[in-house]
Amino acid sequence: MFPFTIEKVTSVEAAIAAASSGRRLIAGGTTLIDLMREEVEQPQQLVDINALPMSEIRIDRSDLVIGALARMADVAAHPDVQRLQPLIAESLIEGASPQLRNMASIGGNLLQRVRCPYFRMVDAACNKRNPRSGCAALGGLNAGHAILGTSDHCVATHPSDVAVALVALDATMRVKGPKGERTFPVEELFRLPGDTPHLEHTLLPGELIVEVRIPWGPHSRRARYLKVRDRASYEFALVSAAAALDVAEGVIRGARLAVGGVGTRPWRMRAVEAALIGKVPDRRVFQAAARSAVEGARPLSGNHYKLELLPPTIVRAFEMTGEIA
């Protein structure tokens, strides 16, 4: 690990000033410290933002509001979250170990970096880590990589589970920066890699995530997260699906779906959603709708199986929404 200085800030303004001057903010640190040890990240000045008053978790009349510094474990264990936003709780519990969930913040979770082994391996070609050096995953071990939103420059999946749930539920995020405050959909935080995979998100220089807002309603109470992986717990997703249904008088009035493990960012599936509206929820309806999920997918040498795995994962996730009491 390269040497660095570390300072604590106690106001959002001080954090914004520090970030604007190029210093690196650290919250839970579970991604950043690991990557610093691998020398993938080499910040010279860290700013500890854990003392900022941004850990609140509350429900208002329309939204669940989660402060950017709230810990994954605390959000998942919050009774209002479990009652009104079970998908958020489930996606958090399925992401990372209990120890890491006690450490990692919601804001940091959204900004976590990819788990592509070549990104972590400083001797390998990686356009994200070292622009224009190439992509070792294209001709390498790529069973875990993306089939949607890829480019010839990067095929890494976004690793977050809760981000998939947030995108499905139309969450927005409030950020503060040197030019003031703005709010935008969480979905718009994530960039496609294109030919600039080193640019991962749309935050402007000096901007800090303050909170995430997730609208609640009949759909959010009937929402589930299904994560398919190599072992039953504590593993990254091969394929995952965050599904929500609003059913009234036996007919689907609203459907939300985002998938993980297959896209270079959390992937909303609006065509599948549209195909469900007005239908009676059952397996055949879900199967018909899920067929379009792999349209436009570009499999790599090692991940053709994701084309087969994605539709039934979506079907099962929608079926699970009906299993909520």
Place this chain on the structure above:
Amino acid sequence: MTNQEPFIAAAAESEGTRGGISRRSVLLTAGGAASIAVVPQVASQSVSEGGPASSMVRVRLAVNGTRHELDLDTRQSLLDVLREDLGLTGTKKGCNQGACGACTILLNGRRVVSCLTLAAMHDGARIETIEGLEKNGELHPLQSAFIEHDGLQCGFCTPGQIMSAVGCIAEGHAGSPDDIRFWMSGNICRCGAYPGIVAAVSDAAKRV
């Protein structure tokens, strides 16, 4: 770094008092304290251009009820400080990347992996490690249960398993074997002693 030697010596002494000689005290005695790497591993590494050569911070920690005031390199993880500065080698360094759970401790009452957090971020923190579980010569119920149920083979993961189990039980996630398997999944055992671990946690959960 010279002020760290008394901590090492003190720890060797306390380990050595139970059952005579510990592996650590043998290492210290045979090699002499001077040959043990007291200087943090990080200090020997290269320096990036334009960055600081090194950076030190003063950190106060209460570890198993004992207060310490330490001058630390900012790069030191809590794990490295426990093992190298305080000589508390019960907390193990397995993967050093947050994947195995061998370094699990309680930080302000919550289970965390000590390898993935910087000591410099925890001034004033309260830490509990495996060395702090025994009270008045009595093993903690989890320690006894791991012995009774054979919850280990080589034992390397055991301190992390036990500290994680303390957290797991306190969180209320030790109600069934399935619950225990899921909520203990951040702790890997390469020997595969899982049936004994689940039995031990299940048994201890009824006693603590």
